[in-house]
Amino acid sequence: MNRCRHPDHPHCTVWVLPGEGVCAHGHAQPAAEPATPVVHATGGLPSSFDVISALRAGRSPAAATPLVPQAVTAGPALQRPQLHISGFDPRAAGGRQAIKLELRGMPMDCAPEVSMLVRSGLRLRDGDLTVFQRTSRGDWRPVFLEFSSRGLEHGQYRIEIELHSRHPQRPDASRTWTCSPVILVPRLDATLGEIHQTFLATHKNVRVMADDAGIARVQAPGGGSVDIDVTARNASIAQVDLREPAGGKIDLGFSTIAWDEDLIEIDVPVEVLTHPCPASSACLVHAEPDSAAQRHLRLFALGECLLGRFEEFDPDADLLLAHHGEHGEERGGLTRRLSGRHAIIRQGRHGFEIEDVSRYGVLLDGVWPGKHTPVLLRLGMQIAFTASIRGVVELEVSALLPHGVILHRIDAGARAEAFYIVAPDTNPGAAVEAFLPRAGALPLLFHRDGGFWHLDQVSGAETALAPGTQLERLRSIGPQQRFAAQAYPETRVQAARAGERRRALPASSGQPAAQLQ
Structure with missing residues (x-):
């Protein structure tokens, strides 16, 4: 993790995660140069991002280099639209939850408002229609989806989401995306480790968050492919241990879960969206x-x-x-x-x-x-x-x-x-x-x-x-x-008839047209 390195803002002290293109204040970061791996004094492991990058490439973690996103390298990359879901706590089974939904990578030709239709077996509090609004900076205001699993059987519940970008004056520019997140409702007597094992077995791009002096700890068997982003803020602790533990047990401890859902664009024929008299x-x-x-x-x-x-x-x-x-x-x-x-x-x-x-x-x-x-x-x-x-x-x-x-x-x-x-x-x-x-x-x-x-x-x-x-x-x-x-x-x-009366009025009458209406 580095501080902001924008040359025009030398006094910016915001920390920037490795691989992020901008800081929290919107300052663009320069492309990362290849460097020797940084080895921590405690345990001799590089950062979690270096470990994940090394495992994906099939290299040794000690030889990992910082992961550079494609958007920072030479030439712009094609960004895929995603729905970012955060704040999910699987331990709150049977209670009410509020997850945060954010749009990322949406094309700029979207309408200023994108409507979201939600259908699920979970009990949605605010109905099935929500609206995303684009801000003046070009990003999207997040929305919160509140639901309850009270009285529902434990298991995985699918949430069907449809995003509609409709231009009232341009029906040919309308676009639709879909995705299907899965919400885990665990057993009331399930341990935290069992909950996390079930969740990680069905999700990709999982982010482990720890805030306000919390602890985020990931322990997993060595080898294989790991796709976990561990973040610690506000005096929190993040620890990644990929050594082979006894018995091969996976042990996770965190407050909330976040992940990304890829949005799939649906090609709707133009004739379906047209109306003979808008x-x-x-x-x-x-x-x-x-x-x-x-x-x-x-x-x-x-x-x-x-x-x-x-x-x-x-x-x-x-x-x-x-x-x-x-x-x-x-x-x-x-x-x-x-x-x-x-x-x-x-x-x-x-x-x-x-x-x-x-x-x-x-x-x-x-x-x-x-x-x-x-x-x-x-x-x-x-x-x-x-x-x-x-x-x-x-x-x-x-x-x-x-x-x-x-x-x-x-x-x-x-x-x-x-x-x-x-x-x-x-x-x-x-x-x-x-x-x-x-x-x-x-x-x-x-x-x-x-x-x-x-x-x-x-x-x-x-x-x-x-x-x-x-x-x-x-x-x-x-x-x-x-x-x-x-x-x-x-x-x-009536206006047309009044115009006809004015045209039919003899010129010698001398009455103003306004008096005849």
């Missing part, structure tokens, strides 16, 4: 375009759906709300009592939740929860905008799906519109089947590959929604339906 907001229009009684089921596929006041030009929100009176929609009057940014609906850790971000307040079942206080939505919950004046806009949670929520108006605008909010690029899969008996006449929709899909509740067929799709053939939607790629298609129709 959109994050859309609408199902019930009735003919010229009908005076149109109804709109407005669709939103957003991580955070912002609800606010209806503004035809430059609105601040995604889901736009307007007061409906006796004669229909009123964009003035009580509509002005809605904030431009009134509330946010998002998918939280335990389900969909709503948060008041307005100046006028939101009542949930008649109670104001307080500003910036997320509240979990429940079936049948009534949402009133605003807190000071009743009847401006009132919504009800009419359906809660694993991947979305449906809101119906219960005020005078009930016959005009309803709202369907789903998680973006999420196919609930088998989770939808549990909802099918309760769906009734509601269309079952989801968002995938950048666009909206309809799932037929009888045949299970999936249909991509796009303008021109024959919606009459789909059950649960009804006849005379059309799909629009905008959440508020009627505003564009």
Whole structure:
């Protein structure tokens, strides 16, 4: 182990492990020069890295030279993507654990966020969806996977992991990786040596860590190939003894285990990732375009759906709300009592939740929860905008799906519109089947590959929604339906009709065009 040797940072005192290209502060290290092996005074053994390098090359440990990574030698090396797993303690059988996951060697053409889908027989605490985020330095923020093995039989449990890099505007650049780590759940009466023997027999690139004055000790029979990285920090002790012990017993002692899983990229055909009408907001229009009684089921596929006041030009929100009176929609009057940014609906850790971000307040079942206080939505919950004046806009949670929520108006605008909010690029899969008996006449929709899909509740067929799709053939939607790629298609129709009226106005009228809208 050497101190930082960057010529431009002579005052950096960070220790750098042999073979690492940069120090903890990000300073690049020069390529290691061939040197004579360093022999320790205690036992005459070189460093653990020298021993491992010698065993891999089939040489004597005494003649080992420091291991130089390929990335430091002449010419750049092709780095393989890996998922680094650390903090695993096999002795915590039957309890809750949190392992740290880090992405390494990922290509630079990844999306800024990489979603991770996890499936396992272990009890995952935070669900099966997690997101890796790229930092401004180009590396990735680690995530923690919490699970429990309480009540499970001892043995090895596979964790199926899928990593998806999706570019909403570039479906051809989407990439997918998979890996399958194995978590060991030992017997409650298993000794520490038995646990380590089982683990080392099924894993590669094992790292033994000792922190805070701990002891990391590895004793193994001589010969063969060893692939163990021993690290000691903060006044800890690391000892490697490869001499033949009595009886050939392997004895390990450490606090946690870390290892690397190679990520295997899956070649997904481009046509599977394409959608005929990519959109994050859309609408199902019930009735003919010229009908005076149109109804709109407005669709939103957003991580955070912002609800606010209806503004035809430059609105601040995604889901736009307007007061409906006796004669229909009123964009003035009580509509002005809605904030431009009134509330946010998002998918939280335990389900969909709503948060008041307005100046006028939101009542949930008649109670104001307080500003910036997320509240979990429940079936049948009534949402009133605003807190000071009743009847401006009132919504009800009419359906809660694993991947979305449906809101119906219960005020005078009930016959005009309803709202369907789903998680973006999420196919609930088998989770939808549990909802099918309760769906009734509601269309079952989801968002995938950048666009909206309809799932037929009888045949299970999936249909991509796009303008021109024959919606009459789909059950649960009804006849005379059309799909629009905008959440508020009627505003564009009104603007076009207003333009036609301006063009048809005689030049002698002298009225400004703005007064005719």
